[in-house]
Amino acid sequence: MGHVGPCQVCNFGDGGVNMPKVIMTSLAVPLEAEAADILGSAGIEFEARNLTTEHELIAGATDADALIVVAEPISSEVLRALPRLQVVTRFGIGLDVVDIAAASAAGVWVSNVPDANYREVAVHTIALALNLSRRITTLDRAMHENGSAHLSLAFGTRRPDDQVFGLLGVGRIGRRVATMARAIGFQVKAFDPALTEESALEQGIDLVTFDELIATSDILSLHVPLTSVTANIIGEAEIARMPRGSILVNVSRGGLVDETALAAAIESGQIAGAGLDAFVGDSGPLDATNRLRSLERVILTPHSAHFSAESFAETKMKALHDVRSVLQGRPPTYAVNSPLAVNR
Template sequence: MTVIYVSDTIHSDVLTEVQASATVHLGYGPTKVNYLDVSDTVDGVILRAETFSRELIEASPRLRIIARHGVGTDNVDLQAASDQGVWVTTTPGANGNAVAEHVFALLLTTARKLLLAHDNIRHGKWSEGKADLIGFELSGKTLGLVGFGAIGRRVATIARGFGMDVLVSDPYAAEHDVLDAGATPVDLEELLEASDIVSIHAPLLPSTRHMIGAQELASMKSSAVIINTSRGGLIDESALRVALTSGALAGAALDVLEGESTDMKDPLSHSTMTTEPVPGLIITPHIAGQSTEAFLEAGRSAWTAVQKVLAGGEPLHPVNAEQIRRVPA
């Protein structure tokens, strides 16, 4: 019988579908197994946060596909997968709306100082401290989008509903697509200087690591807020800490941390943003894409990819199609 390894929690409906068609080993929960204990039997993997190294892949003689439950592949050794003839796929678009809405959850929480207001109430303060709770409105503000893929475009649509002006910096976006979305294409330098809020929607590549560093942060308005729901490592966290602590930047909201590239299950131990309180900082634990709807869509997409490959076909949304050396039947 087909054997599937599911690394982390997926939608219960999808897990039921998988269990109806295969023997399933879970990498989480009370029946959690160590992957290496079952690696010689696994045909397909549905992968979320667990890091899939060359060691795991080479210990998997039957493995034919690693289906990422999401869009990033920085936790998969793509070269090792390709060397072994293992497809690696993603689920683009499945969580796009969830991430875009989370951007505004973070932004509104920051703009209206909701966490501070909540803490005041918990400590019995109602009238006291209200002078410190004066926030700002989104209407009329300029939102700068670094990256204009599906999520960036959705963020732009929501921003226009708030009455915001939108700037876009993306060397790969067609100018007419940006203009059709009611946004203005600019270079990164202009975007950083002009924006009241900057939201990052870029992949983590060697060329984009620390694309927002000390120089870029210094070019932003001191009243500005920066948001990252894409990948940790795009912002230099040490430089961000300095900017927030010195008052050179008003706020930051992060759903991702640089430490995730080191240890996706315990990034806090590797992050400079969590060692002590940082003024104006909000962090959520990489949950932007975690809505019920997104979980269902991503899970079904990943499971469909697994089924196609195990049936002898080619999956949708492969990331290593050009490099893969197909294993002879």
Template sequence: MGGTSGWKRLCPVVGWSFRRLLRSMWTLFIAVPPAARGSAEDSTLHVPAGARPPRNGEIMPDTPAQVYAIQGRTERDYSDCQAALAHVPARMTTLSNVGGEDDLIARARDADALVVTFAPITRAVMSALEGLKTVVRTGVGYDVIDVPAATELGVIVVNIPDIWIREVANHALALLLAWNRKILTLDRQVHAGVWSGTVPGERTGALHGETVGIVGLGNIGSAFARRVAALETTVIACDPYVEPAHFAALGVERVSLEALAERSDYVSVHTLLNAETHHLIGEKFFRRMKPTAILINTARGPVVDEQALARALREKRLAGAALDVWEQEPVAADNPLLAMDNVIATPHAAYFSTAAVAQVPRRCGEEIARVLTGQRPLNVVNPEVYAPGAVRRAR
């Protein structure tokens, strides 16, 4: 009797454990396709800081989450993103040559998460992808995402604001120094057999004692301020959303946009692109600038009105410009700014370093893992989705 009673008491436990085992085998070997399980190279369980694997007794959804990474101008290896999602589980798919809204919707119909670099994520896209829970931008700016629509639909928008602060600040400084020291002009002279050491007709500033104006004193603008301050410049900045204490901590004078235009020998743009900053640097700004001043833009192309800039340069209302970002990208071959000798042009490359770019897939995967396991991402662009009573799509 005692043995039989003990067996009866044990049966539910054994049966429950056996069912758990079968369910785990189903998830691992049947429900999750081979591509999602990964190869021997990416099979290591990676648990990002702040996220967690299933706790004892917790069952994660049987159907793997569908994560789509939309490739940008260059093909990126997202195996580290897949590795960061190993415990969710999730299936990672990369999409190349996406043709627009309809193509993206058709190819990512079952998406739980999107990773995006340049592809526009519009209201129409997010509405059509009814299971979409998060959109992760592979860098700092998120102007390619309709954030108000995402908030309304309950989609969490995430960016990586600290990924290439130093790279962009360094690039902006390099452009400033290239202009200040006339590097490109002197290089062309030497290649042409001219050994002069000066640039006739052009002012060469001493830099120390000159004034550098910064539009936007966020992470990158602040890093740039530290760099130019070390060169014994006077640094002024305009940013209505930054507390005066931050200006003071950097040793930067807080000024209006108008005063910045009037006083600066160099203007460096470091603001986000939104409705407020679109063409912020335009005709009125250029009319206030010194005729010897230089404009540098490593933020977003449409922050600067390129037609107004080209006109100001032709009319010699400022001395030159150095642009890494453009209103249309890739920049059109017939853009008049490309025909001007006093414009330094780079192809939206300020962000790039081998070390920084290598971090992107893993960082994106970690943030997606947080969303899909019910955690809050580290960098939420639209925190309103976490407000009490807010709509939020949940797995």
């Protein structure tokens, strides 16, 4: 049996063999107090375990009726190895760590928490865009280092009224960003095949083709999931077609952007700067050789756009309520699939 990492255990109820069990597969998120209230009162057992790999999940979660996952891989192999599993709930929005098709075939519900942190992500998007557009970090560094900053460092900044804020994807986050960008004065353009002309008009968004979005956005912000279709959707060719001196913001998934091409474009001046809260792999520290770390006009944050005290508390509550619903025989509120047979 493979090594299973350190374990924090909370047993609620009498610990009987028939008690359903929820396992949190990461120790990074403290859920004990909330689980005691939401699950313990329903006679459901809760444990937090450090199960970060497929091997650890297969070895250490065979007794799980429900999983709450952060970034742990729930593959078809993992699903086959967990005979009691009824539901996998993602602690957040993105679902690229879960094989949804395999879960559906296995009769396992999959849910996420799509609406707890969209406001935070939208604010983070605007903050990165304005920081880069106004060159705040560049000017701040000069002031700290020299006590003064030459005005030439601000050359090239432009008023929002004369700029296009482009959105690739207009879901909850994209809509919120559009509202805020318009309030600041930007013209908002977007590409989203699911967005109708009527809906775009109601939101003050100019709906355009993908090619037009790339060619006309002074600030391009990405708000799409990572799929086989969207992987590297902003590659070398797309970056070359962006307006010279434009800004790229990515708070979604790192795999959307060709990071090597982006670094080269920033070094050449094709791209004025980038604000990134997501990176290729989206796990572990950025390698010391990653060129993005050495570029002054790149603002990096550690996949933290989603976070606030309020969003954290709301995500905890909604994730726990979803697993409780399934274990009590009801569908999860935020189901993303329709399993063939929930009770196996």
